[in-house]
Amino acid sequence: AAGVIQSPRHLIKEKRETATLKCYPIPRHDTVYWYQQGPGQDPQFLISFYEKMQSDKGSIPDRFSAQQFSDYHSELNMSSLELGDSALYFCASSLSQGAAVGGNTIYFGEGSWLTVV
Amino acid sequence: KQEVTQIPAALSVPEGENLVLNCSFTDSAIYNLQWFRQDPGKGLTSLLLIQSSQREQTSGRLNASLDKSSGRSTLYIAASQPGDSATYLCAVRPRGNKLVFGAGTILRVKS
Numbered sequence: 001a002a003g004v005i006q007s008p009r010h011l012i013k014e015k016r017e018t019a020t021l022k023c024y025p026i027p028r029h030d031t032v033y034w035y036q037q038g039p040g041q042d043p044q045f046l047i048s049f050y051e052k053m054q055s056d057k058g059s060i061p062d063r064f065s066a067q068q069f070s071d072y073h074s075e076l077n078m079s080s081l082e083l084g085d086s087a088l089y090f091c092a093s094s095l096s097q098g099a100a101v102g103g104n105t106i107y108f109g110e111g112s113w114l115t116v117v
Numbered sequence: 118k119q120e121v122t123q124i125p126a127a128l129s130v131p132e133g134e135n136l137v138l139n140c141s142f143t144d145s146a147i148y149n150l151q152w153f154r155q156d157p158g159k160g161l162t163s164l165l166l167i168q169s170s171q172r173e174q175t176s177g178r179l180n181a182s183l184d185k186s187s188g189r190s191t192l193y194i195a196a197s198q199p200g201d202s203a204t205y206l207c208a209v210r211p212r213g214n215k216l217v218f219g220a221g222t223i224l225r226v227k228s
Contacts, residue, residue: 043206055213056215110160
């Protein structure tokens with residue numbers, strides 16, 4: 001079965017540079033999430049999109065932005081990179097059934113390793 | 118603010134043992150709870166999803182229970198194998214779209 005696809009898998013950038021991560025959700029999933037996992041930490045929610053509209057926002061820095069396109073793929077843009085942005089960035093997707101049902105399983109991609117030097 | 122705690126932080130057991138991982142959360146107003154497995158440097162693999170109205174879910178050697186009123190969930194692994202060695206993460210879904218994760222339990226199963 002198709003899973004969540006993330007690219008690139010590994011990325012090395014210098015401080016103050018810009019990076020873009022891409023995510024292709026599971027086909028027919030309508031919700032995309034971005035998470036950041038620092039070394040030895042649990043994943044922290046950044047932002048989510050439902051049907052191409054931003055649906056929830058977490059601890060995403062102002063230097064970061066994200067969007068979901070008409071084909072449902074999503075991109076996370078990170079500017080003015082700092083050393084502390086080095087982390088594993090996960091994209092996840094799910095099929096929304098509405099709050100009354102309780103929500104479906106959220107599936108995660110393999111992640112994109114960002115190293116800022 | 119929802120907080121998720123997992124105990125123990127690390128666990129080492131001999132192969133074949135049954136084991137229990139614990140997860141507690143501070144706010145019982147959740148939609149569901151999901152258990153994940155994470156291998157070093159890898160993505161999160163969903164193991165089980167329990168809706169707020171459910172008490173337990175089973176998949177193979179895994180059984181997860183949920184007591185929403187007391188803010189607790191357990192993941193039971195039967196007949197553990199070296200291949201079960203990984204970090205196990207518990208995550209709750211409060212209102213909205215985000216998951217709130219615990220810090221995880223690092224499991225090592227010795228052959």
